[in-house]
Amino acid sequence: MFTRKVTFQIILTTLVLWVMHTPMYASDAIEKQLTRPDLTLFTTWYADPTTSMVIQWLLYTPEHEPEIIRLRWQADDAQHWQSLQAQQAPFPKSKLTRYRVELTNLEPDTLYRMRFGYEGPIYTFRTAPKKLTDKLVFVAGGDAGNWPAAVQVSQQAAECDPLFAVLGGDLAYANGVNVDAWIVFLNNWRKHMLRSDKSLIPLIVAIGNHEVEGSFNKSREMAPFFFNLFGPYFPDTTYNAMTFGNYLQLIMLDTQHISPIAGEQTNWLKETLQKTPPTYRYAIYHVPGYPSHREFEGELSQAVRENWSPLFEQYKVPVVLENHDHCYKRTHPLINKKPVTSGFGVVYIGDGAWGGEIRDVRQTLQNTLYAKTQKVNHFIQVTLTPQSQHFRAISNTGDVVDQMTLTHSNAK
Numbered sequence: 001m002f003t004r005k006v007t008f009q010i011i012l013t014t015l016v017l018w019v020m021h022t023p024m025y026a027s028d029a030i031e032k033q034l035t036r037p038d039l040t041l042f043t044t045w046y047a048d049p050t051t052s053m054v055i056q057w058l059l060y061t062p063e064h065e066p067e068i069i070r071l072r073w074q075a076d077d078a079q080h081w082q083s084l085q086a087q088q089a090p091f092p093k094s095k096l097t098r099y100r101v102e103l104t105n106l107e108p109d110t111l112y113r114m115r116f117g118y119e120g121p122i123y124t125f126r127t128a129p130k131k132l133t134d135k136l137v138f139v140a141g142g143d144a145g146n147w148p149a150a151v152q153v154s155q156q157a158a159e160c161d162p163l164f165a166v167l168g169g170d171l172a173y174a175n176g177v178n179v180d181a182w183i184v185f186l187n188n189w190r191k192h193m194l195r196s197d198k199s200l201i202p203l204i205v206a207i208g209n210h211e212v213e214g215s216f217n218k219s220r221e222m223a224p225f226f227f228n229l230f231g232p233y234f235p236d237t238t239y240n241a242m243t244f245g246n247y248l249q250l251i252m253l254d255t256q257h258i259s260p261i262a263g264e265q266t267n268w269l270k271e272t273l274q275k276t277p278p279t280y281r282y283a284i285y286h287v288p289g290y291p292s293h294r295e296f297e298g299e300l301s302q303a304v305r306e307n308w309s310p311l312f313e314q315y316k317v318p319v320v321l322e323n324h325d326h327c328y329k330r331t332h333p334l335i336n337k338k339p340v341t342s343g344f345g346v347v348y349i350g351d352g353a354w355g356g357e358i359r360d361v362r363q364t365l366q367n368t369l370y371a372k373t374q375k376v377n378h379f380i381q382v383t384l385t386p387q388s389q390h391f392r393a394i395s396n397t398g399d400v401v402d403q404m405t406l407t408h409s410n411a412k
């Protein structure tokens with residue numbers, strides 16, 4: 001006799017391909033399985049990652065009032081549990097309720113335990129350190145979805161024991177309408193994005209075309225799932241910066257899915273970059289300025305190069321993480337669209353193949369600009385120490401595709 005867990009897995013497996021290619025609302029078959037918080041339980045950050053954590057999950061609540069749920073938590077070495085009632089909101093286009101607990105005033109670099117109610121399994125999460133004293137690892141990529149390669153890449157990424165994962169758009173491939181794509185995505189993330197100590201790996205995001213019904217130049221209403229889950233981090237705009245102590249800042253940008261590239265967003269980018277930088281600072285967004293598959297003269301790629309690249313150069317952003325093209329690429333250090341052999345240059349790494357179907361590298365690609373290209377599913381492991389920043393692209397089968405080390409001075 002099948003257990004409920006096995007039944008859920010069978011239904012998921014059966015529906016994955018259908019889900020990925022069929023625009024729709026929700027199917028009862030998948031929704032009805034969400035009777036336990038842990039199936040879609042995931043963590044993210046809206047505020048200071050050293051002292052806060054956001055925990056969210058989806059539950060099937062067809063007709064009745066959603067159940068009130070209290071989440072209990074404690075530091076790993078604490079004696080007593082604390083508890084908080086989860087906020088509730090309907091999850092769009094479904095019979096699901098999204099539950100959220102936002103914990104603040106936590107201790108940096110600390111493992112916390114949490115559980116639902118007084119019994120049942122215990123889950124853990126870790127806050128970010130206040131200072132970069134030794135080594136810090138995070139993983140980056142984009143264009144994930146629910147294809148088999150996405151699961152393989154997540155499994156490889158989790159093996160790096162990252163503090164967090166940052167995805168630059170095209171997360172669940174829900175296109176603003178497909179609830180089931182989000183259910184499957186979160187279930188896969190829950191199952192595979194665990195550190196060796198089994199703590200949940202927080203998901204930080206930027207927006208991509210597959211978050212939005214209509215892809216480009218749309219309103220927030222056309223990306224209902226994205227804002228239901230990540231809206232408090234993007235309350236007024238679709239770009240923001242996340243700062244970790246004095247050592248790391250991630251700048252998430254929107255390649256015109258909702259916010260135009262030129263104008264207000266570029267002005268905000270300049271103001272953000274003008275502020276005193278932490279030790280390391282990177283930008284991440286969806287459509288590449290230096291594409292590996294699509295046309296170099298694509299309208300949005302040109303807009304990225306014309307509006308943002310001069311700022312990355314002026315304010316010395318050493319590495320920019322791009323996505324959307326489903327290949328691996330690394331450019332040479334570039335200034336004014338040309339490679340530099342000495343001194344500072346901006347390196348563009350990508351191009352979003354966490355799980356999406358990989359594509360051919362463009363035949364007419366200008367080899368003088370690109371140091372490495374390859375048609376391969378991969379993620380990027382970033383290892384920071386006070387002295388250096390190391391980037392390693394790892395494939396879905398665990399092979400090292402490419403690597404690059406920059407000294408600390410490259411970040412200044």
Ligand SMILES: [Fe+2]
Pocket residue numbers: 143170208209210286324325
């Ligand atoms: Fe995309």
